Each structure stands twice: as structure tokens, then as C-alpha cells.
Amino acid sequence: MSSADAGLEGLEARLAQDLVWLELPSKGWVPPRYIEGRRVCDVVVVGAGMAGLVASGMLKRLGVDNHQVLDRAPAGLEGPWVTYARMRTLRSPKQLTGPAMGLPALTFRAYYEARFGREAWEALDRAPRLVWMDYLIWYRKVLSLPVENEVEVQSITPRADGLLDVNVARKDGDDIIIARHVVLASGRDGLGGPFVPPIAVTVDRKFWAHTADEIDFESLRNKRVAVIGAGASSMDNAAVALEAGCARLDLFVRRNDIPRVNKFTGIGSQGVIHGFAGLPDEWKWRFLDHTLRAQTPPPRPSTLRVSEHANAHFHVGSPLLKLQEVGDHVVVTTPKGTYDVDFIIFGTGFTVDLLARPELAAVAPHIRLWRDRFPVPKDMPNAELENSPDLGGSFEFLEKTPGSCPALHQIHCFNFPATLSHGKLSGDIPAISEGADRLARGIVRSLFVEDRERHYVALKAFDTPELLGDEWKDADARMGEPHAAA
Template sequence: MSTTESTLSPAPSGLPALEARLRQDLAWLDLPAKPWVPPRQFDGAPVLDVAIIGGGMAGLAASATLKHLGIQARIFDRAPAGFEGPWATTARMETLRSPKQLTGPALGLPALTFRAWYEAQFGTAAWDALDKIPRLQWMDYLRWYRQVLDLDVANEHTVDTVVPRADGLVELRMTTPAGPLRVMARRVVLATGRDGLGGALLPAFAQDLPRHLWAHSSDPMDYRVLRGKRVGVVGAGASAMDSAATALEAGAASVDLLIRRAEIPRINKSKGSGNPGLTHGHYGLPDQWKWRLRHYINSEQVPPPRGSTLRVSRHDNARFHVGCPIERIEVHSDVRSDVSGDTLHVHTAKGLFELDFLLLSTGFRVDFGARPEFSVIAPQIRLWRDRFQPPAGQDDQELSDSPDLGPVFEFQEKTPGACPGLSRVHCFCYPAALSHGTISGDIPAISDGARRLGQGIAALLYQEDVETHFAALQAYAEPELYGDEWTPAPPPAQPGR
């Protein structure tokens, strides 16, 4: 083997060696910065600089950025440790759809990338052979990310209420294993994921269906209950394919995909729009261009990954029905001798389907009012529909419901002065996409978003305490010269003497 080949294909070095390299990189970069935010107390208890709600990828990236900037941040997540986000719970894809080489939440640190983590354990040859990142392996990487950066995460902490205050603090009331807890923070970041500011988007026909006959693709569910059943899947996106495949692999008798569109989308327009110019330039675009870009991507829709679709179509008992919108559904008592219970008679443009269970892969909605923890702030948040009228033909419910955010992802008041402190709550999740672009939830630009958020919060914290910082500047007295570094010269000889 040549020297070049040896350099390109090293043996796995193991995580300890990678972690040592990461520590060295951080030391060379002088990270984390020393704490500099003046400490505060409320009722004798410390006030957090920043509280982050959600410990998934976005919350971890935000926490790491703030820590590197010398800002105290604590994450609160309702899940048990190691199960934050959807990856090991409700996500059902085999692999991520993102290209494996994307650096994700690495924040510009090569030793913090998934690739470095993977190659340290399995080697370069294994990386070269890898097609896409396995979903559960991505979760393992995020667990390592949290551990190696020593991020402050409080698990099994459910935030019940978010209350901005006029005194410069935000109050969080939460339920914990130790009982009720009140936390005060100067800033709060909502890193609550795809559905964290609303919930599942349910079509009208689902409203009156018995709950035991359907589930949304984001629901926690043991798909083994579908064994032997005739299953319908509504939708044709990634979650539809993942749900259909999981049902088939669990032993469903059949799966019918009921697809409203005449054709399944084939081009991922969102992928085609990704470049540093848009990442850094979206926020500064005129409103009309922001809306036009996001509406176009929404209307074109993102196709399901090829691998996910093949995972379904390889089953002989899977059927794809395009141009098949649902018109109405009736619940009937089953008359088959081998089955007892109710069945669904699903009337569509393509005819009648008799099904035992329906999986709705119909996406998510932005609806702050649907989340009890946001009941105080929901009526006060300015949404895009409150100030922007889309051009004819560009109506878009998701965009209309999106929050109109400031430059640091902060909420803005619908009625100025009605909710003092609302701007201390920052929206770092998918609904920020219309205001800031897709930098707060998706893998490709999550580091850029975290840095924008962290640097913006650092600036705000400094500005609020500028008098304190100036007083500290005046009191600063560490000498760099001691007066013994030179000898004063004698006066010059005077002319004529």
C-alpha cells in the first residue's frame, strides 16, 4: 500500500482518540469562552442566562453554541435521556435522506462531525461504502455529541407554561420527577421540532372517525397491531412511505397508499435551493421573495426518498393509488367471519376501499393555540397573516400561520406593549423557515442557524447590561506594564550651555 493510500484509509482510531482531538481543537480555538454574563438571582435562586426547551438536534446545537460563547444555557426535555427528538421514537425511516457528508450540528469543528465519529469507530473504507446514515446511528451520534461537549440537559422535565414578564425575565413552569418546578431565565429558546409549535395536521374527514381506527404518522405506535389488517395510508411523502413500509414489515395484510396528486413528486426543489447565499441571505430578502420561495417549495412538495419508496414497492401487497383523493369515510361493522370489529369504507375518486385501519401521513400545522404550554403567548404572537397579504394564487395556510420573527428568531408582539417580554422568547424550530429560511430544524444549515441565534443572544445580553460592563471596564486594573520596563532619559542638554 502506498503512503497516499495509507493516509486516505487509516484504521479506526476509536472514540477516545477522536475526543482527545476535539479537546485539542477546542483548546486551540480557546473555547468555550469564559463566562461573562453578570449573574442574576430571583427570590434567592439563580436566573439562567438561557433556557432551551427541547434537547433534539436543534437544542443541542443551540446549547453548544451558547456554551462556546460563554453563556450559561440549560436544556429541558420531556423525554428520557437519549430519546430526545423523533429519531429513536416516532421516526420510522431506515436512513436519513440527507447526504451523509453534510456536517449538521458540528459548528465548524471537523472532529465533531458525524463523519469523524463514524470513521473513528469503523474506518474510512466503511465510510466510503456507506450510502445514507442509518436513523438509529444518527441518534447514537447525537447522544455522543451531548456527552462529549458536556451539555447541560435536564431530562423528563415537561414545560407546562411559558410566561414572559415585564421585568426582563421569562418564567417557565414545569413538571419534573421531583415535582413542580419554576425556572427563571433571561432568554428562552424553543427548539421543539417539526410539530413543536402546533401538532399533526388532520384532514376534515378524520375529525369524526373513532380514534382506534386511525393514527397520524407522528403518533407513538406499535405497528405490530396492524398484523393481518388491511391498512390505508393517506399521503405520498417521506412519512407516508416510512409508515407504509413499517406496516408491511409488521405483517399487514395489505397497504393501499391513497395519494391525492395525479403524480408523486419526483424533484426535491428544497434541495435545489440550498446554497450559502440563500442560507445567509434569506432573512434580508423582501417579504414578497421570502413568501414566493417558500410557497413554491411547499406547492411543489418534497418527494419521498427513493430508498423509502422502494422499501414499500418491493412488497407485492402494497398498492399505489395516484389521483385518489378521499371523498368521505363511513364506519361499518365487519362481516368477515374471521374478523370482528369495525371497518372503514373509504370513498375516493378511484372507488371504494374497505380498510381496517388508516394511517394519516398528512404533515403538521403551525398552531400555537393547540399547545397548552404556549397559552399565555399564543394570542400575542404576530404571525405573517397579521401583516402580509400574499399575491393572488399564492395562498398558503402554513406560511400564513408562521410567526413573523425578528433577526434573532425572537417573537414579536401583534399589539405593541400588550405582552412585555415576548421578544425574549426565540423560535428556533421549523416554523421559523419563512422568516429565516431552513436553518433552524434541518440538518444542512443547522450550524449556521445556531451561530446566528447564539451570536444574536450574546449581543442582546451585552446590550442589556452595558452599564454593568462599562463599570467593570472602568474597574479593570490588571496591569500590562509595571513601570520597571524602562529608565526615564535625562533631560536633553540645552543649546549654548
Template structure:
């Protein structure tokens, strides 16, 4: 039996009522007007060589980048630009390498709505498909979530520039940050910004992690789960998938649904994780309190969550296990992989297996040094391992490589009084988790994260321009009283005499 969540976005779109969405957009405009939002622009303009300097440049136009941009606009910071290398409407993972049928998050989470009811996914969905369809909806179909984000961008008129790839990010002596931006048709542009937000998603500051055992394999024989995989070419072939994450099962299912002859899942653990531990303590306390925890408690919380591991959704596992040609190999870390002319030989403690193609659903690393565009700042950025010594029984290299951020999501220097521009480069992605909690990439708390970030940037911009704001205070001379609204009783008595 096909669940409601598995129906295609196209089927639902066919039943859409355009008038409903127009009414929702009118309501949103009214709500914003009642709240006097967005605030009027207030940041003094800055120019260099007759060019306007951006107050904020946001790298990444996915959910995090859009939410950050929206909150900045609501706070009256209009001189901003979002850059994304993808074509319009294909930002983020949702219709690229995300291969689940539905989102993991419960449908009722408000996500990037910034506490505006008319901006929620539910409001957008009900406006088009009605309350009964919402009540019947199990989870949000992945492609519909992307449709919602496209609407979010359009209705808020967010300044996203597509086909814009950041080649380099360079701090300048005058405190500004210079971005070398490559466009679609060649030719680079130099963009100057006062603040830069790295809204680079789950990939964060690093990239896909592939274990050392695969380093010498022919590239046409394997792929990371975040890559563009031609699943149609796997029809009739033997596929191996490494990992037990949601992504592992989504990729395994995609291969099976494309007609793979078999899929072998190699799982290091002796059994699949079953409990999503952080869900059990989700609360406003966690959202707002994590950043204030002592370092040892931050490490303890995230180390335990990482060791417990997030289980794959039940639906994702069932999507694979219903195929007879799917085989689960638990307690099977990869001891070695050998490539011959016809196949890959995968060696585990339990045996040797032959596959034609391997998919590594092995997550991402956070090593800033591996990203060419960050080469100018990477040597200066302080990581947690540079400052904090974790308990010997709680090792975690991914946590250790996390940037040691300040309360504004900004980088900090390894050595004092070096690379001052780091305080204006904000890490609003998965790599911020150890400092701030999971506020910069996941749906549940993305609005809280964006509001913390945007308010911090607003405060920094005001402080940086305090002399100009003070001069404006002195110069302000719009009178609210004309001088004829009262009389001085003592002056009248003095004029009349004794």
C-alpha cells in the same frame, strides 16, 4: 441485495474500536483548546429571591436544541439548561416516530458540527468503524444518527435535563420568563430565565395535522404518523396510509414489514413529486441570504417549494412497492370516511375502499394557539398573516400562520409596546422557516442557524448588562506596565538644567 446502509447499528457497533473514539475525543479537546473554546463565562449572574436566573432555557433536547446549547457554550454562555420531556437518549424523532431506514440527507453533510471537523458524524463514524466502512456507507442509518447525537451531547457535556415537561411559559413584569416544569415523579418547579429558545423540531409551535374528514372517527381506528403506533397489532389487517411524503412511505413500509394483509396509499396528487426543488439551489447564498430577502420573495420561494412538494426518497418508495399487497391510489383525495362496526370505508373520486386502520402522514400545523403551554404568549405573537398580504394566486395557510420573527429568531408583538418579553423568546424550529429559511430543523444548515441564534442572544445579553460591563471597565485596574520600562527624555533634560 441488502445495502450497507440497511445493516443494523448493532452489527457495526460490534466491530467498534473504543480506542479510536477516545483518540477522536482527545483531538476534539485539543482543537477546542487551540481555538480557545469554550470562551470564559462572562455574563453577570442574576438572582431573584436568592435563586440564580438562567441566562438561557432551551426547550427541546433534540438536534436543534443540542446544537444551540453547544454554540452558546462555545460563546461563554454557561448558565443555561436544556429541558426535554423524553427519557435520556430518546430525544427527538430518530428512534420514536421516525421510521425510515436511513436519513434522507447525504452522509457527508456536517450537520451540527459547528465547523469543528472532529465533531462531525464522519469523524465519529470513522473513529469507530474505519475509512473503508465510511467509503462503503450509502446513507446514515437512522439509529446510528441517534447514537451520534448521544455522543455529541456527552462529549460536549451539554446540560440536558430529561423527563422535564414544560407546562407553561409566562412572561413576568420584571422582564424574565417563568417556566413551569413538570418532572418525572410529579411535582412542578418554577424556573426563571432571561431568554427562552423553543427548539421544538418539526412539530414547531403547533402539532400534528389531521384533516377534517377524520375528526369524528374512533381514535382506535387511526393514528397520525408522529404517534406511537403498534405495528405488530396491524399484522393481518388492512391498512390505509394518507399522504405521499417520506413519512407516508416509511409508515406504509413499517406496516407491510409487520405483516399487514394490505396497504392502500391514498395520494391527492395525480403523480408522485420527483424533484426536490430546494436542493437544486442549496448554497451558502441561500443559507445566509434568505433572511434578507423582501417578504414577497420569501413567500414566493417557500410557496413554490411547498407546491412542488419534496419527493419521498427512492429507497422509501421501493421499500413499499416491492410488496404485492401494496397499492398506490393517485389522484385520490379523501372525500369522506365512514366507520362501521368492522372497518372504515374510505371514499375517493376513484372509488370506495375498506380498511381496518388509517395512518395520516399529513404533516404538522403551526397554530400556536393550540398549545396549552404557550397560552400566555399566543394572543400577543404576530403571525405573517397579521402583517403581510400574499398574492391572491399564492395562498398557503401554513405559511400565513408562521410567526413573524425578527433577525434574532424572536417573536414580535401584534401591537407595539405589548409583551416586551417576546423579544427574548426565540423560535428555533421549523416554524422559523419563512423568516430565516430552513436553518432551525434540517441537518444541512443547523450549525449556521445555531450560530446566528447564539450570537444574537450573546449580543442581547451584553446590551442588557451594559451598565455592569461599563462599571467593570471602569473598575479594571490590572496594570500591564510597571512604570519602570521607559524614561521621559524631556523630564531628564529639565532636571539637568541649562
């Protein structure tokens, strides 16, 4: 057995002991429900990335045993970490506890030290991206989470009986899972998709990709590459293109400078984590509008990874004015000049567009967005915030028109677009456990309240005695005679 295997074996034993001492996970308590002989699933979690795993962990911890986690990717490829994430290390500080749910033995630090030792941890700057994915795979294994891979959710449809039909496609055919609740833990683009500016469609699709796309970087060797944007993903993709041997890299930034200050990180605290949801709406808007306008800077190591190449060229104050196909390449025009490029990578983020998600087609028209009920401040218009879903206390969707789609309260948005309603609890590492705790407790409350009649019947039927009747004697009773008052 290798030292790494021995270290993980010891860590897993420690975690198992911690769970026993804490009496976790809780015993199952949700009464089973059947429809036409089929067991109804209490919760279906869509997505087995970090958010989906910790949501599952919290549900299991609180005794909701009958839940499923579905992911369309093969096992080990969930989330962005080994697909379109192209940074060398995570952007978050290594010591963040992330999805550990308050358990020291479940932290990334515990995992890393078990594999590589304390000295390696002390020398580590940030978590290597691929090791982080290894950690999430281990996390899923040691908690025995009910994940099923290569299953794609095609639609979520309310039923007349108050349940939800979750239509899925498996390799062996289509199926319907009847569920009481659905959690959308579907990542950064879970309520929309990658955003590219309209100018992109003026040239053939073969000339460009989004940073979230699968890109053949080897094909860019000796080619001229343009990257649009100065966010972290833009820098990461620019660096990979340079490392693959592109002839020239031009990075175009609309602003006159690259953002330098990470605003929200600067005020990170337990106050923000637990207090943001309690802010008046106008203050939620003010906080996030300021943050989004400032934008998040790319990490310093990611930027240096690009600028260390002599053939990397940064162009600030250079929004795209025109793209034109000329033979086998594209001419990019900005206020500062024209540039011949062979391929363009758009690092332009993601958009919230519920109608773009086929799995939400049956419910999307009924979902209330912030713009539907919040008067947007005239001095703070913000399309991203206006399109954010307006969520309830456990991340559930709310109805645009009361009574139009009551099943919305059973569908929970546990992904990035929940930020305006709840703060940064559902998309990033720092507070993901707190977000999952809020989500799971809300679902538990709903399940118990809905089943109150069955729990009351169980209460009345419970007759296991605590006392057997031989534990004490009535000091005033006379043998064989009824007690007489003095």
C-alpha cells in the same frame, strides 16, 4: 477495549485538542443575576433534539455558561429518531456537517469512521437512523451540554421585572425557573401539532393514527392498512406496516402523481443559507410558496421499500371523499372506488397553531404572524405560510401590537416554523449550525446590551496593569532635577 471504543477515544482526544487550540469554549462573561436568592438562568432551551443540542453548543461556545436544556423525554429518546421516525436511514446526504459547528472532529463522518472505519464510511449510502441517534448522544456527552431529561415545560409567563417564569414539571414535583431568554427548539410540531384532515373525526379514533403517533405495528399483521399521503413519513410508515406483515397496503395520494423533484435542495448553497433572510418579504413568500406547492418527494429508497411488496397498492388522484365505519372496519371512498380497511395512518404533516400549545398560552395571542402584517398575494394564498410567526433577526417573536408584550423578544423560535423568516436554518440538518450561530450571537448581543451598565462598571474598576513602570526611562529627565525646556 474494542476497536470502536479505541477509535472514539482517539477522536475525542483530537476534538479536545482542537477546542484548546481554538480557545473554545469562551470563558463565561455574563454577570450573574439573582432573584430572592435564586440564580436567574440566562437561557432556557426547550428541547434536546438536534436543534436544542447545537443551540446549547453555540451558547456555550460564546461563553453563555449559565443556560439549561430541558427535554420531556428520557435520556436517549429525544427527538424523533428512535420514536416516530421509521426510515431506515436519514434522508439527507451522509456528508452534511449538520450540527458540527465547523469542527471536523465533531462531524458525523468523524464519528462514523471512528466507530466503523474508513472503508465502512466509503461504502455507506446514508446515515443509519439509529447510528445518527448514537451520534447525537455522543455529541451531547463530548461537549458536556447541560441537558436535563424528563422535564416538561408547562408554561412560559412574562414577569413584571422583565424576566420570564418557566414553569416545569419534574418527576419530583413542579418548579419555576426564572429565565432571561427562552429558546423553543421543540421540533417539527413545536408551534402546533400533527395535522389530520377533518374527515378523520368521522370515524372512531381506534381506527386511525398519525405518523407522529406511537403505533403498534405488530397489531397490524394480517390487517388491511391504508396510508394517506405520499411524503417521506407516509412511505416509511407504509413500509413498516408491510414489513410487519399486513395483509394489504393501500396508499392514497391526492395528487395525480407523486412529487419527484426536491426543489429547495436543488438550489441549496451558502447564498441561500446566508442570503434568504435578506430577501424582501414578497421574495421570501415566492420562494417558499413555490417549494410548498411542489412538495418534497419521498426518497427513492423509501418508495422502493414500499413498492417491492406485491401487496402494496398505490392510488394517485385519490383524495378521501368519505370514511364510514362498517362493523369492525372502515370503508374508504375515493373518486376511484371504495376500499375496506382495518386501520388508517395519516401522513398529512403538521400544522402551526400557537393557541394549541399550552406552554405558550400567556404569549400566543400577542405573537405576530405573517398574515398580520404581510399582504398575501392573491395568486399565492398559502395557509401554512400565513400562520408562520414573523420573527426578528435572532429568531425572536415580535409583537402583533407594539407594547402589548415586550417579553416576546426574549422568546426565540428555533424550530421549523421559522423557515419563512430565516430560511431552512432551524429544522433540517444541512444548515443547523449556521442557524444556531445566528441564534446564539443574537442572544449574546441582547445579554451584553442589557447588562451594559454592569460591564461599564467592570471596565472602570479594571486596574490590572500591563506596564509596571520599570520598563523604560525618560531620556530627557535629569537626575534629581525637573526637566527644563530648551
